[in-house]
Amino acid sequence: MGRQRPDTPTLEEVAARAGVGRGTVSRVINNAAGVKESTRRLVQQAIAELGYVPNLAARSLAGRRADAVALVMTEPDWRQFAEPFFSEIVRTLGDTLTETGLQLLLTLVRSDTERSRFLEYARGGRVDGVLVMSVHADDPLPDMLAEARLPTVLLGRRSGDESISYVDADNVGGARSAVTRLVEQGRRAIATITGPLDMYAAQCRLRGYQEALDLAGLPGSASLVAEGDFTEESGRHAMAELLSRHPEIDGVLAASDTTAAGALTALRAAGRRVPEDVAVIGFDDFPLARRTDPPLTTVRQPLEEIGRAMVRLLQEEMEEPSVAWRHVILRTELVVRESA
Structure with missing residues (x-):
């Protein structure tokens, strides 16, 4: 068996393997026009052979998308994750995002350390936007995401004065x-x-x-x-x-x-x-x-509508980051059964 590589391959090594320039490899990775199909195949073959993974942060700086959205769950009490509300919302958001071609990444953020780590991860271009659920009154994460200019939509809100985009029920x-x-x-x-x-x-x-x-x-x-x-x-x-x-x-x-x-x-x-x-x-x-x-x-609670509205607002913020924050409150309905 051959010796395993001590580190990850670079863009230059991919270019050398394919016999092309570094810029050509970059254009292939970013799916840019102006590359011959035969050259594109050579670069893709070199990427596969070397196991090269593109630098997502660099792609973000170049204006490219990660095609992924993070769903951040901030509830510190582990018992809450067994409640139906969480599974229903995750299912609804997942189904809605499937229609958009965006990948849903689920992450838990419950401490200062985890907030800082997630913020660094998100700012590195690994996600295009953030959905946050189970926000408590003193949670600083939404403000941190806003300061980092990351498109963000909350499920619910921290107070009546919430400024970050949110979708809530009445x-x-x-x-x-x-x-x-x-x-x-x-x-x-x-x-x-x-x-x-x-x-x-x-x-x-x-x-x-x-x-x-x-x-x-x-x-x-x-x-x-x-x-x-x-x-x-x-x-x-x-x-x-x-x-x-x-x-x-x-x-x-x-x-x-x-x-x-x-x-x-x-x-x-x-x-x-x-x-x-x-x-x-x-x-x-x-x-x-x-x-x-x-x-x-x-x-x-209209959970299906809530999920669709959250994804719609997030997509709008991803397309137009400079637009004002949006607030959506959806109607509830009393369902009468035998207990009352």
Whole structure:
């Protein structure tokens, strides 16, 4: 067997192997016009024989594309990756990007070290744009990407003053419609289990809950609010805590379907019937909502539309980097099933 090369081949070595100039090799790599087909084949053969890998940073500086988009997941809690929301969004974005010819690269960025490393990677021309999901209020990554002039679109937003391009659902309106249904059913002691309140989506769903109570003239109380983290476990614990404080609870809005599933488990353990004693509404409309006992009334987020809108905005920023940031908020829909 021959001795393995101690380092990667250079552009000059490819040129020497093909018997052409360095500029000709560069034009072939960048798929530029003006190269004879026979010469192009010689260069491509030399690249294959030497195992040459083009310098992506140099191609980026030359105005070329990597034909890849990074999906950055910034959630520091590993449990969150088991939640349906993540898999549904990844699937939707992957399907949408397949139609564009862009490759989807999934990466986790959860610390200062990982942020710096990813920023260096992205600035090196390895991706044409960045999609960011699960952003918390104090996450500096979107601003770092903006300062680096990298096309970026967020799923959701860090606050009501978000300047980076984003696509979001109408979380306030969705929560308001859910609580309004509970009120219309005659529920008067309505509680809510929120998501993590350092996330703007969770804050908005809490605001919608409070607005609906105000509109109905029902008294609000901090003791009717329990903070969760979108997981089933947090829903179970929060529901048990709420029942201990307010045994009279007859309606619950949970900030996600998985949280609602946990609440159903706690209500069953406490001997409460759903919906006869306590009506429960979730948020998201994942397949899980149809499998709970009873099937879950929930607020549907238009995940397919969200994915398509994110890709569309990112492509627009990739084509016109100087355009203003864009903000898109999509409508939600209350899906009525047996739990409320």
